[in-house]
Amino acid sequence: MIGLLAIDWIFILEKLILIVSIVSISLVIAMYETYAERKVAAVMQDRRGPNRAGPFGILQPLADGLKLFMKEEIIPNTSNKLLFIIGPCMAMLTAMMTSAVIPWGGKIHFTLFGLDRWVSLQIADINIGILYIFGVVSMGVYGIMIGGWASNNKFSLIAAMRGASQVISYELPMGISLIALLLLTGSLKMSTIVAGQLDTWYYVLYQPLGFFIFLICSFAECNRTPFDLPEAENELNFGYHQEYSSMKLGFYLFAEYINMFISSAVMVTLFWGGYDIPFIHDGDLAKSIGYNWLAVLEGLSLFIKVALFIFAFMWVRWTIPRFRYDQLMNLGWKKLIPLSLINMIITALLVLLKENGWRF
Amino acid sequence: MSILERLYVWNIAIGMWITLKHIFKRKATISYPEQKREFSPVFRGLQILNRDEDGRENCTACGLCAVACPAEAITMEAAERQPGEEHLYREEKYAAKYEINMLRCIFCGLCEEACPKDAVYLSETFAPSNYQRKGFIYGKKDLLIPHPKEDPEAYQKALGSRTKNKEMQV
Numbered sequence: 166m167i168g169l170l171a172i173d174w175i176f177i178l179e180k181l182i183l184i185v186s187i188v189s190i191s192l193v194i195a196m197y198e199t200y201a202e203r204k205v206a207a208v209m210q211d212r213r214g215p216n217r218a219g220p221f222g223i224l225q226p227l228a229d230g231l232k233l234f235m236k237e238e239i240i241p242n243t244s245n246k247l248l249f250i251i252g253p254c255m256a257m258l259t260a261m262m263t264s265a266v267i268p269w270g271g272k273i274h275f276t277l278f279g280l281d282r283w284v285s286l287q288i289a290d291i292n293i294g295i296l297y298i299f300g301v302v303s304m305g306v307y308g309i310m311i312g313g314w315a316s317n318n319k320f321s322l323i324a325a326m327r328g329a330s331q332v333i334s335y336e337l338p339m340g341i342s343l344i345a346l347l348l349l350t351g352s353l354k355m356s357t358i359v360a361g362q363l364d365t366w367y368y369v370l371y372q373p374l375g376f377f378i379f380l381i382c383s384f385a386e387c388n389r390t391p392f393d394l395p396e397a398e399n400e401l402n403f404g405y406h407q408e409y410s411s412m413k414l415g416f417y418l419f420a421e422y423i424n425m426f427i428s429s430a431v432m433v434t435l436f437w438g439g440y441d442i443p444f445i446h447d448g449d450l451a452k453s454i455g456y457n458w459l460a461v462l463e464g465l466s467l468f469i470k471v472a473l474f475i476f477a478f479m480w481v482r483w484t485i486p487r488f489r490y491d492q493l494m495n496l497g498w499k500k501l502i503p504l505s506l507i508n509m510i511i512t513a514l515l516v517l518l519k520e521n522g523w524r525f
Numbered sequence: 526m527s528i529l530e531r532l533y534v535w536n537i538a539i540g541m542w543i544t545l546k547h548i549f550k551r552k553a554t555i556s557y558p559e560q561k562r563e564f565s566p567v568f569r570g571l572q573i574l575n576r577d578e579d580g581r582e583n584c585t586a587c588g589l590c591a592v593a594c595p596a597e598a599i600t601m602e603a604a605e606r607q608p609g610e611e612h613l614y615r616e617e618k619y620a621a622k623y624e625i626n627m628l629r630c631i632f633c634g635l636c637e638e639a640c641p642k643d644a645v646y647l648s649e650t651f652a653p654s655n656y657q658r659k660g661f662i663y664g665k666k667d668l669l670i671p672h673p674k675e676d677p678e679a680y681q682k683a684l685g686s687r688t689k690n691k692e693m694q695v
Contacts, residue, residue: 208548208552209547210547211547212552212554216556480545484537484540484541484543
């Protein structure tokens with residue numbers, strides 16, 4: 166009984182509320198990303214896009230979801246039934262898990278039952294934040310691999326192989342470009358990385374090449390268009406989710422959009438100042454409007470930055486054609502890895518010189 | 526390829542600029558049910574069976590349109606006008622049944638050219654979609670123009686500018 170009382174129940178309640186709200190926010194954002202994708206595609210091709218369901222077509226994602234639910238669910242006879250179901254679950258799970266370590270805003274202050282509490286808008290501020298993200302993201306490929314393998318279809322299998330090798334090849338330059346960033350931050354903790362950018366220069370100004378490599382690699386990790394070889398429609402018939410139907414297919418498609426949202430959030434957090442409001446001193450603003458309103462504004466600023474990144478994802482998708490497989494591997498191994506290594510060595514050198522008293 | 530081209534980046538930037546410019550371009554699409562594209566003056570649409578100014582049917586079921594029709598879409602049955610039906614039919618003979626299969630019709634307008642009585646015209650509408658093939662066989666009920674005295678507005682609308690121009694030419 167005493168043990169139960171020792172647990173900080175309000176802490177658990179806070180985290181539960183935070184988890185539920187972040188999960189539902191990312192689901193809603195993923196829903197409207199599908200709408201935004203169709204709209205962006207349409208305006209770039211001089212069309213109008215979905216505009217029938219509701220005003221400006223904003224109910225279109227609901228209609229799409231309903232359609233997916235109503236579809237007949239087919240599990241192929243020759244497939245591995247258990248793995249066939251685990252595949253999309255895995256894709257969805259890993260897509261959702263990454264959001265746990267991203268700081269979504271500053272601290273909120275409130276008093277409840279006489280308790281004076283500061284709540285940070287981050288589910289878990291673990292000290293290996295980036296490593297956690299990397300771990301979860303590299304697990305994301307299991308969704309593709311299991312789905313492709315369990316379908317028992319040669320196209321799906323080829324797609325799964327492509328997906329796996331692509332993710333492995335692009336995780337290397339991604340990791341190396343991150344090492345250069347970590348040399349500057351000196352910490353793997355997400356909140357420390359954001360704090361290092363609050364009210365000063367963003368890390369993208371110190372690490373432009375690193376950011377560029379990270380951006381390319383996150384396109385590859387999300388299987389977005391220049392690198393969407395795992396689902397290449399015209400060669401592999403949608404690849405790893407060819408045999409999927411109904412909401413299992415929906416899970417795969419949804420996971421892709423959540424991945425896009427989360428990787429935009431990660432890029433904003435690492436390189437573009439996270440929830441920092443640009444051109445304004447956050448601490449001064451807090452004095453005039455209070456910390457709670459500041460946290461709201463900071464969250465808004467983060468979401469605007471993320472929205473711009475999501476737009477960039479879509480913009481690239483509707484501009485650039487797909488790479489050929491050998492071009493993909495060439496770009497990954499022969500261009501990005503040497504570039505990121507050079508970037509890392511130069512950064513390390515400059516950090517070393519600065520620590521030894523050089524001024525530049 | 527030059528070094529600049531082999532770097533991908535420059536070419537990609539050009540492509541991105543092109544797609545960005547397209548966002549601000551005028552859309553060619555017309556939102557169909559709300560906005561409708563205007564037909565050209567020579568547009569040939571759905572057939573109508575004409576009446577004269579007293580509301581009597583012009584058609585005498587001579588069958589020239591059916592003969593002229595290259596798609597063999599028109600079938601008709603003739604009947605003799607009975608005493609007391611003078612207000613319905615202009616001539617002594619009329620079409621008791623007049624059917625056009627809209628799935629066969631190619632909207633060439635040869636029926637209109639062949640008609641000696643100004644009875645069949647191609648109007649400015651087109652056959653709407655349907656769920657069954659049966660629904661595309663248009664009978665007299667669908668083809669006859671509204672009565673000019675009982676419903677003058679609908680009559681004028683169905684007549685359209687095309688038939689008026691034609692009358693002016695004649």
